Amino acid sequence: MDVFILLLEGIFVSFQPLNLGLLIFGCLIGLFVGAMPGLGSVNGVAILIPITFIIPPTAAIIFLAAVYYGAMYGGAISSVMLGIPGASTAVATVFDGRPLAVKGEAMTALTAAAVGSFVGGTVSVILFTLFAPPLAEVALRFNAPETFALMVMAFATFVGLGGDDVPKTIFSILIGLALSTIGLDLITGKPRLIFFNIPGFLHGINFLVLAIGIYGIGEMLWTLEETKGKVQMSKLSVNMKEVGRAFGALKKTIMAMNIGSFLGFFVGILPAAGATPASLMSYGITKQLSKNSKEFGSGVPAGVVAPECANNSASTGSMLPMLTLGIPGSPTTAILLGGMILWGLTPGPLLFTQEPEFVWGLIGSLYIANFFTLVLNIALIPAFLMVLRIPFAILAPVIFVLCVTGGYAPTQSLHDVWLMLLFGFAGYILRKLDYPVAPAVLSIVLGPLAEKALRQSLILSDGSMGIFFDMSEKPIAAIIMYIAIVLLIMPAFGPLYRKFFKKAQTT
């Protein structure tokens, strides 16, 4: 019962006028930051940290957490409306959000994104409230072999991502993996694959550059060809019937919500993963387990709900290792962690007992921030929909400018802008040839994480792969590994299974 009293106190703290005002302000900033390509929660929080030195720590963390949160919601907006991922966490939202908008169901996509975000955020904050200390223990036991097993599981789900053409999907995954090895070797620090000695390759290929190129530029070229510059959607109306239809579509996304919320939270609490891998994995697994997995990618609400649910859930989850272990669960929490140290707090196992007002104020504010952002998002949907009424001949140059600034912003190097354009054309051509591009994007995100975990594990085991299958020493890693293997071979047996199952039914 203690927890509930502390939580009530926390909610009370976040209703104090200063805190509530900052919370609302933070959500609004977050929405904007998330929706702007190239500006994500990382940049938003980093830019705003200096402001927090003049307010009390509790107000500061409530404010920054609201920005973090709002950005998770905001990222979906440009993903759906323009086909450019607003932030790295919203890349997976493009996969189905954009096709939905093109089909004339932008309303459904935005509603699904907002509700999915709300559900993910709320489930994870409840998990956080009830189980923070034991979950911190889980995060502590989750080391290199476990991380690698989880990555293998993620890759296994990707094979099913590209539709039925498995060879083309594997090709796409391998291209992504190859691109992810460019840069400096993670363990020895030696440069790898520095083409033509161009120094820009030393920092590797930022995955946002690939995603903005393929989805922003590639999609723009594709849409230009399709619409010949005309208005995409002319008969868009917002009325109660449409709203009802949008909410009705959510009924089919319950499974996606479950997967997104729990998987997102779990991936979030693991150090150094964060919301981007969580959203991609959630999309992959939801698709794999869905009955109509073939429709994913052509615009299904579950394909929007899965990543949106997961990125909000993970962003809450990633605060857990930050508060309890003093290590960041995501790039954004790394910056929040720096903030906490400067506010005079020592993140770590004692924080919950030493600074209850701070911790519970933050947790309480997450409940309220979630609710507020949901209302705000639903209310603003008609305004977002206006974008689709603009003729594409006008919209295309705007998208182009946003892509260029979005490619430039994260690393501030022109090298990345050229790369982004190159990926844009390559993406367009691959799409013409019917190659799936989503697996490439996924692999470039998870490739470095997987490589690092693999090599750390192999150092620990003196090169033996047995470390991933040792049920007595590393049961978590082994279990995840076996699940991954099942997931990997499932697509091969799926059609067979269905064939026999149908036969059995008819006879």
Place this chain on the structure above:
Amino acid sequence: MSIIKKLALVIVSLSLVAVSSVSSAKPFSPKKPVELIIPAGQGGGADEIARLVQGVIEKNDYASKPVIPINKAGGSGGEAMTYVKKKAGDEHTLIITLNNVLTTPVNQPELGIDFFNDFTPLARLITDTFLVWIATEGKNTAGVETFDDFIDLARGNGLVMGGTGSMSEDELLLGMMRGQFGFDAKYVPYSGGGAVAKGLVGGESDFTLNNPSEQMGFYQSGDSKALVMMTPERNPAFPEVPSSYELGYPDLEYYMMRAFMAPAGIDAEVEKYYTGLLHTVYHDNEFQTFNIDDGKLMSWLEGFGLKDFLAIEYAKHGEIIKNFN
């Protein structure tokens, strides 16, 4: 709301860039945000100091433009140093040092970094020490109470050490200890001191050679304990931890410098400005209190003193690396 606002933002930011590129007369002060490059990951010791310096500057308005910390953790600092080398003459870039600025140019000659000519040293603010840490409930280190217990155990068994990256300070230290005490360990690299600390408490590694601040949270909670501090004297932040001199191992002495450098080829005016700014930060009450509580040694050094110090440390590290390989 989105399109018009977004367009407006783009136009505004473009015009800001245009305005800021117009140069003005002396004395120097930054005309745009200053990038503070951190050659390590987030959550580690260098990262913490960099963000503290940023915070102290922002809070007290010590500079006319904000300082923006940017982590470039790749390749034991190689990425960050390459970046700063390319910025020669740039008046809005700083780099905070770990000792990897002394080792990476030697270890990775292909990067073409010349430590003495590619950077302009500004000031050293702090020296950080190292401790030998074990987990309080470590399964392989059960029963270890003192540093001598630890050496005995380590000699017989292949322990696992968590560290912050190949050829970083702690791996060199391991190399030093291997020579002095005749034990070796399996070295597993992580991304940053925070992850190293977690790996220790989570049972993946048996010991670490972390900085005080990197292990502070787990030290205060009692999840990890220190056996020795590699300094001549005890540190008030860790009153019960013996110094290496006390234990009779004066050779086990090692420091990490937290210094700041600018790219090569900047004007003397610019150098003077940033050194002055750092001096102000150094004497800031909050900065002093924070670092002393965190177990760090305040040790200001600038000008020729700093250059001598860097030359000596560079030579010393070259020697350690030679023995290591």
